[in-house]
Amino acid sequence: MLALTRQAGVQHAPLNIQINSVSPGTTMTGLQRDVTEEQRAAFLPLTPIGRFAASEEVSAVIVFLCSTGSSFMTGADVSIDGGMVAL
Numbered sequence: 001m002l003a004l005t006r007q008a009g010v011q012h013a014p015l016n017i018q019i020n021s022v023s024p025g026t027t028m029t030g031l032q033r034d035v036t037e038e039q040r041a042a043f044l045p046l047t048p049i050g051r052f053a054a055s056e057e058v059s060a061v062i063v064f065l066c067s068t069g070s071s072f073m074t075g076a077d078v079s080i081d082g083g084m085v086a087l
Contacts, residue, residue, distance in 0.1 A: 002077050009075025018074040020065050025081025028052040048083030 001021060009019040025047060026032065032052060035043075044050055058080050064070055065078070079085045 005077055006075040013074050018065075018070065020070065020073055020075070021077045022058065022061055022065070023077055023079045023081065023085075024053060024058045025079070025084050026052045027055055027058055029055055046084060046087070047081070048086065051082065053080055053082060 001023075005019055005021040012019055026043065040052075044052075061078050061080055065073070
């Protein structure tokens with residue numbers, strides 16, 4: 001997915017078409033609410049921030065990518081994973 005985002009971003013940039021992606025980490029949704037405390041306790045140490053993302057945190061990045069504020073961004077991936085990618 002990352003290579004596709006980068007390649008498409010470069011390919012379509014001359015047409016002023018932006019291609020970006022979002023890579024969310026574990027996000028608290030209806031599905032995650034059913035995760036047991038034991039499963040949650042095993043997973044959270046893998047996230048430096050120490051919690052799951054709120055869906056609003058992910059959607060805020062998507063709104064930014066859809067706005068003129070990201071007009072000079074293309075071929076980029078935004079990780080919203082509480083620092084997991086940094087480990």
